[in-house]
Amino acid sequence: MAFLRNNTKNEIPAGLHGEGVFLRAPQMSDYVQWEQLRRESQVFLTPWEPSWPKDDLTRHAFRRRIRRYARDIRLDESYPFFIFDAHGDELLGGLTLANVRRGVTQSCSLGYWLGVNKTGKGHMTAAILAIIPYVFGSLRLHRIEAACLPENHRSVCLLERTGFQHEGLARRYLCINDVWQDHRLFARLEGDPIS
Numbered sequence: 001m002a003f004l005r006n007n008t009k010n011e012i013p014a015g016l017h018g019e020g021v022f023l024r025a026p027q028m029s030d031y032v033q034w035e036q037l038r039r040e041s042q043v044f045l046t047p048w049e050p051s052w053p054k055d056d057l058t059r060h061a062f063r064r065r066i067r068r069y070a071r072d073i074r075l076d077e078s079y080p081f082f083i084f085d086a087h088g089d090e091l092l093g094g095l096t097l098a099n100v101r102r103g104v105t106q107s108c109s110l111g112y113w114l115g116v117n118k119t120g121k122g123h124m125t126a127a128i129l130a131i132i133p134y135v136f137g138s139l140r141l142h143r144i145e146a147a148c149l150p151e152n153h154r155s156v157c158l159l160e161r162t163g164f165q166h167e168g169l170a171r172r173y174l175c176i177n178d179v180w181q182d183h184r185l186f187a188r189l190e191g192d193p194i195s
Helices: 028-048 059-074 123-138 153-161
Strands: 016-018 021-024 079-085 091-101 107-114 143-148 165-176 179-189
Touching: 016 123, 021 123, 028 059, 028 091, 028 107, 059 079, 079 123, 091 123, 107 123, 123 153, 143 153, 143 165, 153 179
Parallel strands: 107 143
Antiparallel strands: 016 021, 021 079, 079 091, 091 107, 143 179, 165 179
16 A cells, blocks of 8 residues: 555645534634633643743734644644634634654644633534544545543543544653643544444
8 A cells, every 4th residue: 555645735625514613724814713712711721731832822923823834734744723613603612633644654643622611512522523534534644643631531531432542641741731741642543433
């Protein structure tokens, strides 16, 4: 079997629809909603994310972020999405397919976040289920990996609910909130059933 780069033009589709959600690439026009949602969710997100730079919520930093996203897509390294309600009006969170690896691996890492008042409503489940066909179809990847802190029971349940299987524990895997922390490792292969 030959392993080639994907045959896409390294673009994110205009939008992906899931049950009650709409995913699309971040745009500069999203700044106001993004800044507000991230600001009101900062305390909620801090235990689960890398530390935020001091200027993270500024328009200038967001512009840099959008440029980096475009570069990552062009280089087939990462594919970021913002998650909106089904009508595309209200920003709920984000999802990124990062660390795209080609060659014999054909895999990526899944990262995600939701605003503090957006959790527990099935939005992320719907977003992940909407992104899976894109990963295995359009991007032609074989494996999606995800990691979460062992005490993040909501993430563990989310990954299991969307067909990811637990594969082990990685010691001091990621620096979260300025501390190197262990993570549970999960993966979903092309063709794996939903739990």
